[in-house]
C-alpha cells in the first residue's frame with residue numbers, strides 16, 4: 001500500500017511539469033546537453049560511417065549466403081540450418097534461453113515450443129546447447145572477438161572496422177596462434193564452426209570422430225553433388241551467381257569450397273545492418289531523438305558510480321556499446337554447462353581459452369544494439385527481461401537470491417544452478433576486493449531502472465520489429481536450391 005502511494009506521488013510529480021510546457025522544454029534541453037557532455041569522452045560518431053564497406057543484402061554473394069544460411073543440407077542429418085537458431089523474425093536469435101539444434105521434435109518450429117526429441121542421443125527433456133544464441137544482427141561491427149568466450153578472435157593490434165582481419169585465431173588453432181584458413185573476417189571465421197558442433201548441426205553420427213576439416217570436406221562434397229544425399233541439387237548454379245563467376249572460367253571444385261561457403265555465410269550476416277535507432281540518431285546530432293526518460297537513462301548509463309551513475313559505459317563503451325573484452329558479472333549459470341567443474345555443468349567462460357585465473361567465469365561484454373528484441377539475455381539466457389538484467393548488474397547477490405529459473409524453458413537443467421552461480425559470485429567478490437572489477441553493487445530505485453530500460457529500448461532499429469522490413473533476409477521458396485530450405489514455423 002505504502003509503495004503504491006509513493007509511486008502515485010512520484011507520477012504526479014512527473015506529471016506536474018507537463019502543466020508548464022516551457023519548463024519541460026528547458027528540462028529536456030538541459031538533459032540533452034548533460035548527455036552530450038557525458039558522452040564526449042567516448043568520441044561517439046555513430047556506426048553508419050562504416051556501412052559503406054559492408055555488403056548489402058541485394059548483392060549476389062549475400063543472396064548465396066542467405067540460401068546457405070537457410071539450408072538444412074549444411075547439417076549432418078539434414079535437419080538443422082543456421083537459421084534454426086538465428087531467425088530474422090526472432091531478433092536474429094531463437095527467443096529461447098538455450099537452443100535446440102539437431103534432433104528437434106519439429107525441425108521447422110523455431111522459438112518457444114521447439115523441443116528435443118525424447119528418443120534422441122543426449123535427450124534429457126531439456127535444451128541441448130549450453131549457451132544462449134546471440135543475435136546475428138550487426139555482428140559486422142565486432143572487431144576483436146566472436147562467441148561469448150571470444151574463441152574466434154582477431155590477433156591484429158589495429159582494427160579496421162568491418163574491414164578485413166589479417167590474423168584470426170579460432171578453435172582450430174592454438175591460443176594466440178593464427179588459423180591460416182580462417183578467412184577474411186571474423187564472420188567468415190566463425191561460420192566454419194557451427195557445422196562442427198554435435199548439438200548444433202553435426203548430429204551424432206555424421207562424420208563422427210572425424211576432424212573438423214574432414215567434416216567440412218564431406219559437407220562440401222554433398223553440395224557439389226559427389227554424394228547422392230541430395231535428390232535435387234542446383235548449388236553449382238547458385239555459387240556461379242553468388243560469386244558472379246562464368247561457367248567457362250571456373251570448375252565446381254574451385255567454386256564450391258568450404259572457404260567459399262563460410263565467406264558467403266559471413267557476407268549474408270554482415271549485411272544485417274540494423275542501426276537506425278533513436279540513440280543512433282541522437283549521436284548523429286538529432287536533439288529530439290530521445291524521450292526525457294530515455295535521456296535520464298542515458299545519464300545513468302554514462303555516469304560513473306562516483307558521480308551517482310551506473311557506470312554501464314565503462315564496459316559497454318563506444319559506438320557498438322562494447323569494449324569487446326571479458327568480465328565476471330556472475331549471471332546465473334543454467335543449462336547443461338560446458339563440461340567444466342566436478343559436476344561438469346559449469347561454464348568457465350573466457351578461462352577455457354586463456355587459463356588465466358582472473359578469467360574464470362568471465363564472458364564477453366555483448367553489444368547492446370536492438371537489445372529489446374534479442375531476449376533472453378546473458379551467456380546462458382538466464383534473464384527474460386531487461387529490468388532483471390539491469391538489476392542484476394547493480395546488485396548481483398540480490399539478483400541471484402531472487403532468481404527462479406523454473407519457468408524459463410521446459411526441461412531446463414537447473415540441478416546445480418545455485419551452487420555453480422555462487423562460484424561465479426564468489427569470483428566476482430574476490431576480484432572486487434582486489435580492485436580488479438569494474439562492477440560495483442549500488443542502490444537503485446524502480447524509476448531509475450525504468451529509465452535505463454527506456455534508454456536500452458532507444459537502441460532499437462524499428463525495422464527489427466517489422467516482418468515486412470525484415471523479409472529481405474528471408475529467402476523466397478524459389479531460392480530453395482536443394483529442397484532442404486528451412487521454412488520457419490512459429491508458435
Ligand code: HEC
Pocket residue numbers: 069074080081082083084085086099100101102129131132133134135136139145146147148149187190191194195199200201265269
Ligand atoms: C543450435 C543452435 C545454433 C545453430 C544451428 C547455429 N548457431 Fe550460431 N550460435 C549459437 C550459439 C549457442 C552461439 C554462442 C556459442 C558460444 O558463444 O559459445 C552462436 C554463436 C554464433 C555467432 C557469434 C555471434 C557473436 O555475438 O559472437 C555467429 C556469427 C553465429 N552463431 C552464426 C551461425 C551460423 C553462420 C550458423 C550456421 C553455419 C549458426 N550460427 C548455427 C547457436 C546456433
Ligand code: HEC
Pocket residue numbers: 148301310311312313314315316326327328329330331363364365366367368371374376377378379380386389390393394437438439452456
Ligand atoms: C564490468 C563490466 C560491465 C558493466 C559495468 C556493465 N555490463 Fe552489462 N554486461 C557485461 C557482460 C560481461 C555481460 C555478459 C555477461 C554474460 O553473458 O554472462 C553483460 C550483459 C549485459 C546485457 C545483456 C546483453 C545480452 O545480449 O544478453 C545487458 C542488457 C547489459 N549488460 C546492460 C548493462 C547496463 C544497463 C549496465 C549498467 C547498469 C551494464 N550492462 C554494466 C559487462 C558489463
